[in-house]
Amino acid sequence: MTEPLLVLDGLHKSFGALRATDNVSLDLAPASIHALIGPNGAGKSTLIAQIAGSLKPTAGTVRFLGQDITALSVPKRAQLGLGRTFQVSSLAMAFSALRNVMLAVQARQHATFRFWRPVRVDRSLIDPSMAQLERVGLKERAHLPVTALSHGERRQLELAVALALEPKVLLLDEPMAGLGGEDSLRMTEVLTGLRQDVAMLLVEHDMDAVFRLADKISVLVYGRVIASGSVEDIRASQEVRDAYLGE
Amino acid sequence: MLEMRRENLLNAGIALLLLAVPLVAWAIDETYYITVASRVAILALAGVGLNLALGFGGMVSFGHAAFFGLGGYAAGVLSHHAFEGSAFMSWPVMIDGSDSTLTLWFAALLLSGVVAAIIGAISLRTTGVYFIMITLAFAQMIYYLAISLPTYNGEDGLPLYLRSNLPGLDLSNDLTFFFVCYALLLLAIFLSVRIVGSRFGAALECARQNENRLSAIGIAPYPVKLTAFVLSAMITGLAGALFVELNGFVSPSILSWHLSGEIMIFVILGGVGRFYGPIVGAALFIVLETVIGGYTERWQLFLGVILLGVVLFARGGVIGLLAGKARHD
Ligand SMILES: Nc1ncnc2c1ncn2[C@@H]1O[C@H](COP(=O)(O)OP(=O)(O)OP(=O)(O)O)[C@@H](O)[C@H]1O
Ligand SMILES: [Mg+2]
Secondary structure, X not given: OOOOOEXXXXXXXXXXXXXXXXXXXXXXXXXXXXXXXXXXXXXXXXHHHHHHOOOOOOEEEEEEOOEEOOOOOHHHHHHHOEEEEOOOOOOOOOOEHHHHHXXXXXXHOOOOOOOOOOHHHOHHHHHHHHHHHHHHOOHHHOOOEHHHOOHHHHHHHHHHHHHHOOOOEXXXXXXXXXXXXXXXXXXXXXXXXXXXXXXXXXXOOOHHHHHHHOOEEEEEEOOEEEEEEOHHHHHHOHXXXXXXXXX | OHHHHHHHHHHHHHHHHXXXXXXXXXXXXXXXXXXXXXXXXXXXXXXXXXXHHXXXXXXXXXXXXXXXXXXXXXXXXXXXXXXXXXXXXXXXXXXXXXXXXXHXXXXXXXHHHHHHHHHHHHHOOOOHHHHHHHHHHHXXXXXXXXXXXXXXXXXXXXXXXXXXXXXXXXXXXXXXXXXXXXXXXXXXXXXXXXXXXOHHHHHHHHHHHOHHHHHHOOOOHHHHHHHHHHHHHHHHHHHHHHHHHHHOEEOHHXXXXXXXXXXXXXXXXXXXXXXXXXXXXXXXHHHHHHHHHHHOOOHHHHHHHHHHHHHHHOOOHHHHHHHOOOOOO
């Protein structure tokens, strides 16, 4: 058994009296997809935010690649190889799709404090960025500003940006939300293709996608993990059906 | 693409017009307008500085008069000591006054840059209205410091009797002085274009649009913004040094919050985040002040109405009105 890439240990997060994360411990093995499912307001996004670093847990630790990163800032974690997409797209809206990805490539190269060469003609940024856009199916839309992209296209762009960081772990917060049938399939394919290189923590409501992609599923309800196991285990679990699948 | 060409043409027109005014004035012997053109160039330079922070970095500094004034005081105080033949300070290091233009510029850039690093380091911990207020507060502190300095005449300010020496050029000639200001203005715009188009500029513009995005890809917004803030202040500081030389006078008025507001007005009138906008803004301001100000002291009422119009109906300022929306490719 290889050591997990990401380990959450006893995470708690309270907003006043609300326990949004209640003693969550999970881990993510290399080359695997761990799906996190649960009803609206269960605390999935809150958990992602604590892993990415934009929220500080009330208690507990986050370990990444064997290192305790609980106190690290968002940019530091990203530099270590923790990529994420946001549930509500969060992009540089005035930039083109391409420029959004180029910025991630530049971040990956640790080369931001360069003041002279125009990025507009920088092949070392443009070429890898176009490759990522092609991968998610956005090549034709590369030069449009984000404001001109559809909701689904923005989700695809979020993924392209995250991939440009060449992360070791990807945190995906509902990447399929708002995608049409074809794009949703494409996204599933892209994620399947990535699995060997990038481990993923996948928050998703689309159960077809989850059952197709996940190696392991954890079910979060009221901030607590009520079940965790293989796809078959979760499908079979009466508790999960009652609490979430509603069958 | 077409819009890019239109903006480039417009920019060239603006630059040529500013160059033409003093040449015509010189040809028909109306030398007063040479000084007016120099004023426009210098104030535009201050605006170009602010535009880097405000227009491209989204940092609404209401304290840029601090940097303008510090640049002005650095130049003014050193040339005052040079004229008097006294030392600026003798302990812990000996610093003499100076009448060398390059030394004065260097002092202005250094002082405004260092102070901006301190003010920025603290102010950039805040955002929004708090950032506006804290930059204003710092500028006011420096203003009152200057007023209470008896060595340099406090509120009354210092007259400067001679312009400084720039090798090969005679700055006491008003047209030559204009050319120098104009060259620095275009240089600052050129630098802005390069910086904004660079990798650093991409990060800066992302910080303006969405800091969370920038953090999420592993670039900390704070150092990016701080660097831009310091560069912005240095450009405005250099403008202050030129302003003091133009007027032959340095006083705390160049540190006042009115001036911070005026520099912001140049940027907004011309078009926030438009490279040549500050020239249009400063020119419009000076024209209103000279023309309408000739009839009524209430010329600022007209300025207010125009500003209101721009803010409500033409967010891209005059440049945006004439050349369309700014585009990123
Ligand atoms: N910053 C905050 N302050 C206070 N309460 C918050 C905050 N963020 C989230 N919450 C609350 O924490 C709970 C969990 O929210 P979260 O967004 O993590 O749910 P989720 O599982 O992602 O839901 P969804 O499926 O709708 O995205 C909700 O009750 C929410 O209202
Ligand atoms: Mg959520």
